[in-house]
Amino acid sequence: MRAGGDGRFYITTAIPYVNAAPHIGHALEFVQTDVIARANRLMGREVLLLTGADENSLKNVKAAEEQKITTQQLCDRNAAYFMELAQKMNLSFGVFMRSSLREAHWPGVQRLWQLCDGAGDIYRKKYSGLYCVGCEQFYTEGELVGGLCPEHKTKPEPVEEENYFFRLSKYQDALQKLIEEDRLRVWPQSRKNEVLGFIRGGLEDFSISRSVARARGWGVPVPGDSSQIMYVWLDALSIYMTGVGYGTSDKEFGKWWPTDVHVIGKGIIRFHAVYWPAILLSAGIDLPKSVFVHGYLTVEGEKMSKSIGNVVSPLALLGKYTADELRYYLIRDIPTFEDGDFSEAALKDRVNKELLGDLGNLVNRVLTIVEKSGFTDFSGKNELGGMLDADAVVGALGAMELHNALGMIMEFVRACNRYVNDKAPWKLDGEELRGVLYNLLEAMRIVSVLMYPFIPETSEKIAGKLGTRITGFAECRFRESFTERTAKGEHLFKKIE
């Protein structure tokens, strides 16, 4: 994760396909993205986080028909769910971009198309496939169950249609080199291998348009051909650019592009690590610097699915848990790049044992002793500083090891609790007590800064109790003395029964 020389950092979530309400997987992605964004702010960078909604798809048209509302109404409603989730989880986004915004989004997509076309990479070709009339979509052999449409159990018919294709094959060597050399970095290594394996297997051109009839007229029109509409990928990926002004404000676009990190789920890696950079190469636009691929969540050990009825709604969870509690759990319990399992029992456990029992308790017990001490300024020998390697925490954040970074901070919190027990400050007085409290106050101040990317509201609360401010990672070393006025106030967390 290297920001440009100008100290700016542009990061995106994947653009969720808004044909349904958000599930817990979306929440995971939001949190991971936000932790990276906030960490970069504390590193002193100017950060822009983009999220949004991908709305131009046939499925939305059909869902709207079923619900007897317009497609735009359906998109508006579903996009609002994602906006709500982003806000409630404290995703610090600057842009929420939607692909149905004609004025903001369409000009950029069409310009991109024209650039690829100008490079000679777009051509017409007959596309044939197995088409299910009921689903109104094409299936590959592998997707069929016993040769039948998995949904309608009918035999799809071979259909032929002329579409536009993108010359992906032309970029095979260039892409392979870019990824091998980490000029387009793919996190983690295992995903990079997977992408390279795919590229080495040979790249075929892919279809980038549909007939207007088949798309039901919903989507971005192909420039100069009123019979075709762009297929979702070119359109959806462009959101990353149009969201920062591509096609509408060259100045804004120049300020933020290229993307530093695209955060995505493992299911859409090919589009981001192969199709997208190829399109940009064709158009002569700078490539994103990296793609961050997280895993998927199971729920209580089972795959999330509508038919099982175990889809976990983060919006519902947020009625019961605070944003920080959910954020903490998702980073702490789910390995950053692996699949993980969501379990409410585990969530509760993390909140009660760690946020409340370790962190909340530390703050509370120390501030109680501080108040009883009657001291207002604290100094002494630095005994706790050696227990924390703040640079290692920041380094882990820079290396995208969110899980490890948080683990290191919690280890320090435990060390602080141990220190309290060992020193038994309730038995001390005078300079000895002053020195112990100095160590603990400085430790908590630093914890409030390091924790900020993960649990920003709680960090602000801790800083508020300490009378300090969270400015940046540069603040994460012990000062000579602690002189701010503390105020114990209420508990940071409530026990969840």
Added chain:
RNA sequence: AGCGAGGUAGGGUAGUCUGGAGUGCCCGCCGGGCUCAUAACCCGGAGAUCGGUGGUUCAAAUCCACUCCUCGCUACCA
């Protein structure tokens, strides 16, 4: 089938690249301490032939070969 990832105490993980006593962490279990703290905190203990087999080495969870099991990817699918 091909390519990729992984199999470490009851559960979950770190360690593996750059071999060095099974070393660590979380949950759970057992015992003890403390009383500042939201029955929170701290210490100690039990519990693992590090998937299996065979090699390399003075020494292997770590390197090599083979093998068993799990998962992911294998294209127009969010």
